[in-house]
Amino acid sequence: MGAVAAYDAIADWYESDFLARDAKIGIPQALTSLLGPGTGRCLEIGCGTGVHAALLGGLGWTPIGVDLSAGMLRHARGRLPVALGDAASLPVRDGSLDAVVAVMVHTDMPQYPDVLREVARVLRPGGRFVHIGGHPAFCGGFVDRSAGDAVIIRPGYRDGHWTRASWTDRGVRDKVGASHWPLPELLHAFVDAGLVLERFAEGGAPTPTTLSIRTSRASR
Numbered sequence: 228m229g230a231v232a233a234y235d236a237i238a239d240w241y242e243s244d245f246l247a248r249d250a251k252i253g254i255p256q257a258l259t260s261l262l263g264p265g266t267g268r269c270l271e272i273g274c275g276t277g278v279h280a281a282l283l284g285g286l287g288w289t290p291i292g293v294d295l296s297a298g299m300l301r302h303a304r305g306r307l308p309v310a311l312g313d314a315a316s317l318p319v320r321d322g323s324l325d326a327v328v329a330v331m332v333h334t335d336m337p338q339y340p341d342v343l344r345e346v347a348r349v350l351r352p353g354g355r356f357v358h359i360g361g362h363p364a365f366c367g368g369f370v371d372r373s374a375g376d377a378v379i380i381r382p383g384y385r386d387g388h389w390t391r392a393s394w395t396d397r398g399v400r401d402k403v404g405a406s407h408w409p410l411p412e413l414l415h416a417f418v419d420a421g422l423v424l425e426r427f428a429e430g431g432a433p434t435p436t437t438l439s440i441r442t443s444r445a446s447r
């Protein structure tokens with residue numbers, strides 16, 4: 228079965244409500260510290276409404292985006308050049324991109340290991356890929372963040388399944404569902420795709436919400 232554009236149904240809510248809350252989970256910091264300044268084309272896979280395009284441009288990159296959801300891309304169009312497409316089958320030539328980023332998308336992509344292989348295919352040798360995602364240890368259907376700063380970890384971390392279970396009805400997971408990879412499986416997917424692990428960051432306080440990973444395509 229092909230990937231489903233589940234965000235079509237919530238695109239306007241995502242743009243005007245969800246993003247407007249400006250959660251402090253370290254995304255601008257991770258893009259700045261792990262991707263950093265650079266030139267050339269930077270593809271955001273699952274760019275959604277294009278909310279990170281200005282930051283990428285400010286770092287010197289030329290942002291372009293691909294997303295499965297026409298509804299999300301309707302909001303993105305004024306922010307960066309975009310294409311409707313599946314990150315597991317990118318409409319991009321081999322070795323043609325200087326950088327790729329994936330921001331808060333891996334749990335939306337049950338085929339993420341295949342997506343990482345596509346990322347490795349389209350990056351030029353030495354090109355950089357930055358993944359910013361929900362922290363595998365502290366985010367998921369098994370996590371309850373309803374008690375202020377306390378984070379309750381229930382059984383389920385190792386299950387690695389898709390779920391709509393969520394401690395809140397103000398988030399994304401209860402609306403479109405999310406996949407989960409325990410940390411070793413997630414890291415193995417980068418290694419198996421041939422991406423070289425370089426640097427890491429965690430964002431959000433006091434308990435991290437995001438885990439960010441900088442990788443590069445081997446030069447030879």
Ligand SMILES: C[S@@+](CC[C@H](N)C(=O)[O-])C[C@H]1O[C@@H](n2cnc3c(N)ncnc32)[C@H](O)[C@@H]1O
Pocket residue numbers: 230232233234272273274275276277278293294295296299312313314315329330331332335336399
């Ligand atoms: C949580 S949103 C993140 C959007 C944006 N990166 C951000 O940080 O606001 C996840 C996005 O991934 C997109 N998506 C899910 N599966 C995809 C796939 N297989 N290929 C391309 N985009 C996909 C969804 O349509 C949605 O726009």
